[in-house]
Amino acid sequence: MAKFRVLHYLNQYFGQIGGEAEADARLQIRPGPVGPGTLLQAALGASAEVVATLVGGDNYVASDAERARAEVVELVRPWRPDVLVAGPAFASGRYGLACGTLCEALGKALGIPAVTAMHPENPGVELGRRHAYIVAAGTTARGMEEALGRMAGLAGKLLRGEPVTPAADAYIPRGILINEVVEAPAARRGVEMLLAKLGGDPYESEIPRPRWDRVPPPAPIKDPALATIALVSEGGIVLRGNPDRLESWGASKYLKYPTGASADLTPDAYECIHGGFDVSYACADPDRIVPLDAARSLERDGQIGRLFPFWFCTMGNNTTLDNARKFGAGIARELREGGADGVILTAT
């Protein structure tokens, strides 16, 4: 039987071109395994062969993904790979992004599976996990042997058409749901889970919960009477008629309105366009979502120093975590530059 053909992607360092000074190295092909590829070949065994190694600089690939996508397919096609193995990238962000980009491009264009490995917090995970099997690896190259072993095992299964799962093969879930027939109905499984939980026995949820960031709370404000406080909300209050076109779900932006001299947010000037609840009370009095009236009274009584000259609003309804992170960082930057000391964040 002919051997399966494996293409291995490495960055400029692991591909033995050089360190950071060579990070702009163009994509290039070397026949056979290079550097860690010898270890990959050993782990793959006799049924698969690393026919070529694709090497490219971290900057070259990660800084212009479009260019890399355009170039790589024609470069690789003549080698007729059955699978792409990329990395491992460990915690290196640009290398991880490069692996994700190339896995997507080659997987789609050549119709082959792609296997890579990186630390679960590598930004390449978000980019690549729908297109590639990403084996969870450590942060540094000390984990090379282990990561390559797992990648080789997974690649071998994919080549032989064997089923793989995140649990059995140590890859990061790809967000793909696969139907399967289970004898016990959902009510029964749910009650069994509940009984196990109440009895302190182990149980496994059928719906894995997303992992949330842990954000350490900032230090308390020393003296609120001297502080500049801003109002920020994800409750979807906009200028009447929504001229800035904030989405009522799945927001792509946040809005910034001047606080000016207003004592409160009146229904003739503002409305609530939230798509997730009955907005009639919020439209009747938008201060119920962005409490400008209450904040003004705190300011008058001297309980807070002064209100920040702008308030910010977006839409939390079904907005992706990625976007929410971007909005949060953007709002935080504006608040910091404007000299805000604290924020009152109201949510629906």
Added chain:
Amino acid sequence: MDLQNQAAILESVRQYGKENLVVLLGAPNAESSAIAAETVVAGDPSYAGPLAGVQLDLPVFHILEDEVRRAIPHALYEAEVGIMDAVLDRDAIVASVETIRARTGKRR
């Protein structure tokens, strides 16, 4: 450890012999110290450089270790290294190098 440094170490071994070499590290944290130490003891763990699969078993120490400090004139050490001793996580660095050193000659 970068590719050039690995090549330089390999060349030094050829030129002077293992028995005449000692490797002194200045890496700023435990993880990078461990990688560098492992590279000159058991071989490059990243399998990228000339020391991939090359078990040199060289004696390796970190500049912050007591044995090294005692071997260097006090005033010189204070002038060149002193402040780093206070800034870096010395205990973790030393422990990581000791762990790798304990493997000398015992691997593979």
